[in-house]
Amino acid sequence: MTEQVLILALGATRKRAVVEDAAEVVARGGRVTVLITSAADWRRERFAPGVRVVDLTELEGRRLPLRVERAVLYRAPRLAFRAVGRGRLAGWTKRAGRAYERRIADRVHRRVFLPAYHRLRNDLVPQRLAERVVTETAADLLVVADPASIPLAARIVRQSPALRVGYGLPYLTPAAPS
Amino acid sequence: MSGPANVAIVTPWYPTRQRPFLGAFVQAMVEATAPGHDRVRLYHCEEWGHRLPPGTSDAVDQGYRELIAHAVHPGRTVGGAELVHLPVPLPVTTDYAAIARRHEETLRSVLGGQPIDAPVVHAHVGLPGGWAALRNARPDARVFVTEHATFLDLVLAQPEARAMYEELLQRCAGVFAVGEAVRRPLVEAFPQHADRVGYLPNPISFEQQRAAPVTALRRWLFVGGLIPRKGVRWLLEAFASCRARDPELTLTFVGEGELRGQLQQRAEELGVADGLTFTGAVPPDRALALMREHDLLVHPSRFETFGMTVVEAVAAGLPVLVTRCGGPEETLAGVEDAAAELVDVEEGSEALIAGYWRLRERFDRLDLAGAQRELAARYSYPAVARAHDRVWFSAGDSVAGAVQAGLGGRIDD
Structure with missing residues (x-):
C-alpha cells in the first residue's frame, strides 16, 4: 500500500528539513502533502516533483x-x-x-x-481549512516540522490517536545502525 | 528502548536535516565512544525557536505535552547508540538562563519526570546541555560536561546564567574544554573551580585515506559557515591575488551563510568567479570526501575554540593554511612545519597571501604522513574514546588528570 505522509510546516522555520523529508517520501514511492501557511515564505525552496504543497492562504483566498x-x-x-x-x-x-x-x-x-x-471572520477558519486538508489527505504518517504546527498536530492526534506521528522523517523510520 | 544505559549523552547540538553541520563533533564523540559500551543513549534536545504570539506559544507548549507519548520515538544513531530526539520549542531569546531552564523542563517532560537512567551522564555545552543533564540526572550519577561554545563570554556576562554555570561547576564531576580558548574564560570567571576544568578534544576520523597524495597546492578548499567570523571575505581577496600569479588555482566554498551573495558578487568584480565553486551546506561525510579531492585547506577564521576542520583536513592528507585564531595553534602544536602554515589574524588578505606562497615554496619539505600519525595519536577515535572512558569510570580525580594530560599535549600518554 502506498504510504501517505502529511508534513505540517505552518511556521516555515525549518524549510530545509521539510524539503528533504518530502523528497525522501517521493523517492521511496510514497505520496506526500506539505501543508504551509503561505507560499510567499517558500518561494526560494524547490520541492521535488511529485510533492503536493497545499497553501492555506491560497485556500482561504477562495472564500x-x-x-x-x-x-x-x-x-x-x-x-x-x-x-x-x-x-x-x-x-x-x-x-x-x-x-x-x-x-x-x-x-x-x-x-x-x-x-x-x-x-x-471566525478565528477558526484557518484551523478548519487545515483540518479539511488533513481529512482529505488521509495520511498514515504525520510529520510535525515546526513549533507553529504543534497545536494542529495535537488536535489531529486527539481525533486519531493511532496515527503515527513524529518530529521529522529520520526519527520516524527505524534507522539501521550507521 | 527503555532501561538503564551505561552512559547517557545530552546535547543541544547534533546534525539534522535542517542543520547538517551543527554538532558534527558531538556525533563524532558518540561514534568514537559508544562502541565500547553495551548501551549509550543520546538525548538530542534540538532547539526549535519561534516568534509566535504568547497565546499561540502557550498552545504550542500544551500541544507538545500532549504529543510526547505519540511523537518522541527512540531510534538509533552512530556507533550503535540509542537516539532520543526531542525538539525544544521556545520563543527566540538571548536569555541563556531561560533557554537552559526550557531544555531542563522539556527533557524532564519527555522522561516522564523520571531521572535519566544512567550512572554516567555526559552533556555538551554547559548552558543549556549541562544544566539540563544535571537537573535530570540520577542523584548518584556522575555528570560531565564538554564545553564548545564560542559564545561563552555572552553567557557569562548574564548574571543569572553565570550563577547557573557556577552551580553546574560545583555539582558536576567535571567540565571539559575542547581547547584553551574555551578553558581560559571559564577559569578566569571561576578561578575557585580551576581544578574542575580539564581538556578533552573532539575526536577525528583518520580511517579514510585519499586516493592520491597532494602534488601541488592548487585546489583550495574552505569548509565552514560563510559568515564574518570565518574570515571568508579575506580568503576571497587572497585567492584573487594568488590566482593573478597562478591562473590554475581554484577555490571551493563548502558551507552556507549570510555572505554567500556578497562573495559571489565580489568574485565577479575580481574576475575570479570562474575559479570558484559554492557547494552550499553538505553533510559531514561529503565535506570529508571533498577534503580528499582538494590540495589545500584554507581556514582564515577570526576565532575557533578547537578548529575541528583543520585536524580533519590533516587527517585527509591536506596541508592547511590557517590563522592563529585560538584552537588551531593548539591542535596543530608540533606539526606546524610538517603540515601547516599558520598566519596571524588580520583584517586583510596580506597574511594569507604571504602564507600561501611560503607554504608553496616549502611544499616539498612537508611531512603530511608524519603529521597524520602525530595527530592520530591525540585525536583519533580510539584515543579520544580511551580518554572519555578514563574520566567516566575512574575513581580518582579524573578531571585534574585530564588537565595535566591536555597540557602535556597527548591525552593517551
Whole structure:
C-alpha cells in the first residue's frame, strides 16, 4: 500500500528539513502533502516533483469575501482600464492601471480589507481549512516540522490517536545502525 | 528502548536535516565512544525557536505535552547508540538562563519526570546541555560536561546564567574544554573551580585515506559557515591575488551563510568567479570526501575554540593554511612545519597571501604522513574514546588528570 505522509510546516522555520523529508517520501514511492501557511515564505525552496504543497492562504483566498474583494478592487478596475485604454491611450492606461494597483488597491487590501476581514471572520477558519486538508489527505504518517504546527498536530492526534506521528522523517523510520 | 544505559549523552547540538553541520563533533564523540559500551543513549534536545504570539506559544507548549507519548520515538544513531530526539520549542531569546531552564523542563517532560537512567551522564555545552543533564540526572550519577561554545563570554556576562554555570561547576564531576580558548574564560570567571576544568578534544576520523597524495597546492578548499567570523571575505581577496600569479588555482566554498551573495558578487568584480565553486551546506561525510579531492585547506577564521576542520583536513592528507585564531595553534602544536602554515589574524588578505606562497615554496619539505600519525595519536577515535572512558569510570580525580594530560599535549600518554 502506498504510504501517505502529511508534513505540517505552518511556521516555515525549518524549510530545509521539510524539503528533504518530502523528497525522501517521493523517492521511496510514497505520496506526500506539505501543508504551509503561505507560499510567499517558500518561494526560494524547490520541492521535488511529485510533492503536493497545499497553501492555506491560497485556500482561504477562495472564500467568498476574498473573492468579492478581489473582484471589486482588482478585476473591475482592470476591465475599466482595458476598456478605456485603446489606441493611443493604451500605454498610458497600462501604466495608470499598474500605479492604481500599487498605490491604491494593494494598500487598501493590506491596510483596510485584511485587518477588517481578520477581525470579523471566525478565528477558526484557518484551523478548519487545515483540518479539511488533513481529512482529505488521509495520511498514515504525520510529520510535525515546526513549533507553529504543534497545536494542529495535537488536535489531529486527539481525533486519531493511532496515527503515527513524529518530529521529522529520520526519527520516524527505524534507522539501521550507521 | 527503555532501561538503564551505561552512559547517557545530552546535547543541544547534533546534525539534522535542517542543520547538517551543527554538532558534527558531538556525533563524532558518540561514534568514537559508544562502541565500547553495551548501551549509550543520546538525548538530542534540538532547539526549535519561534516568534509566535504568547497565546499561540502557550498552545504550542500544551500541544507538545500532549504529543510526547505519540511523537518522541527512540531510534538509533552512530556507533550503535540509542537516539532520543526531542525538539525544544521556545520563543527566540538571548536569555541563556531561560533557554537552559526550557531544555531542563522539556527533557524532564519527555522522561516522564523520571531521572535519566544512567550512572554516567555526559552533556555538551554547559548552558543549556549541562544544566539540563544535571537537573535530570540520577542523584548518584556522575555528570560531565564538554564545553564548545564560542559564545561563552555572552553567557557569562548574564548574571543569572553565570550563577547557573557556577552551580553546574560545583555539582558536576567535571567540565571539559575542547581547547584553551574555551578553558581560559571559564577559569578566569571561576578561578575557585580551576581544578574542575580539564581538556578533552573532539575526536577525528583518520580511517579514510585519499586516493592520491597532494602534488601541488592548487585546489583550495574552505569548509565552514560563510559568515564574518570565518574570515571568508579575506580568503576571497587572497585567492584573487594568488590566482593573478597562478591562473590554475581554484577555490571551493563548502558551507552556507549570510555572505554567500556578497562573495559571489565580489568574485565577479575580481574576475575570479570562474575559479570558484559554492557547494552550499553538505553533510559531514561529503565535506570529508571533498577534503580528499582538494590540495589545500584554507581556514582564515577570526576565532575557533578547537578548529575541528583543520585536524580533519590533516587527517585527509591536506596541508592547511590557517590563522592563529585560538584552537588551531593548539591542535596543530608540533606539526606546524610538517603540515601547516599558520598566519596571524588580520583584517586583510596580506597574511594569507604571504602564507600561501611560503607554504608553496616549502611544499616539498612537508611531512603530511608524519603529521597524520602525530595527530592520530591525540585525536583519533580510539584515543579520544580511551580518554572519555578514563574520566567516566575512574575513581580518582579524573578531571585534574585530564588537565595535566591536555597540557602535556597527548591525552593517551
